């Protein structure tokens with residue numbers, strides 16, 4: 001029985017065509033993290049070509065990439081004279097920029113974020129350790145159409161420092177621990193070449209009390225000021241609240257309070273640094289008991305004093 005089960009895929013392969021099965025083997029190689037995002041008709045631009053090798057097909061080119069530790073992507077360029085196969089450029093970086101190619105080339109890259117993983121068909125929530133990722137990532141693959149990378153989870157106000165806001169427990173991502181990879185945020189957004197991205201904040205429960213914002217990609221996720229506001233829009237609010245100065249989160253990219261505003265209380269916040277209150281705070285060092293994890297919406301802290309999750313989702317890469 002077990003043997004028959006094991007052999008079944010092979011028979012399906014023989015029936016369908018060997019070529020298709022080889023494709024599956026390469027693209028579905030989960031243990032290696034071997035699934036690539038690929039697209040025909042474009043070439044990734046990269047200043048760091050590791051090697052150029054010859055390859056019989058784009059799949060063979062992707063296998064070459066998997067064989068080289070630093071390889072994060074590749075361009076397969078078919079021979080222009082019509083002979084089989086072509087050149088395979090193995091790339092070390094994948095900053096997302098590309099050009100349209102007239103030579104039927106195929107661009108391939110390892111997913112570098114939860115969105116990228118979702119694009120290659122990974123569909124369950126949880127921690128992913130994939131070869132292309134900058135670190136293990138916690139991915140939400142289901143809510144709000146999925147593809148969200150967890151940057152920061154604050155389930156308590158204990159032990160946070162400015163350093164921990166940038167990185168805390170990087171190797172053990174989770175939504176129920178104090179955790180942050182804010183410092184990797186730029187790299188994650190860099191997997192798309194588009195000019196905007198979205199961020200999502202959930203407070204005291206999934207899909208509660210925060211919202212989804214759209215913001216220009218030119219902003220930094222680790223800025224020290226509350227001035228990254230222009231072009232930031234609340235796309236959707238969870239629960240019933242509206243941005244209001246000194247009362248709620250504002251349409252400000254969460255910033256790191258390195259300058260010591262509010263006597264250093266908020267560490268990562270969406271309040272204005274010259275305001276009088278610091279509601280809209282995600283991570284804090286010190287807090288009044290009644291605000292729980294941190295002050296979020298004035299007047300109803302009894303329902304929004306719990307854990308807060310900060311996610312990003314970049315645009316599709318191409």
Ligand SMILES: *[C@@H]1O[C@H](CO)[C@@H](O)[C@H](O)[C@H]1NC(C)=O
Nearest residue numbers: 219223225226227228229230
């Ligand atoms: C915000 O202020 C800082 C410090 O004055 C400045 O360096 C930065 O360019 C400003 N950013 C924006 C988006 O205005």
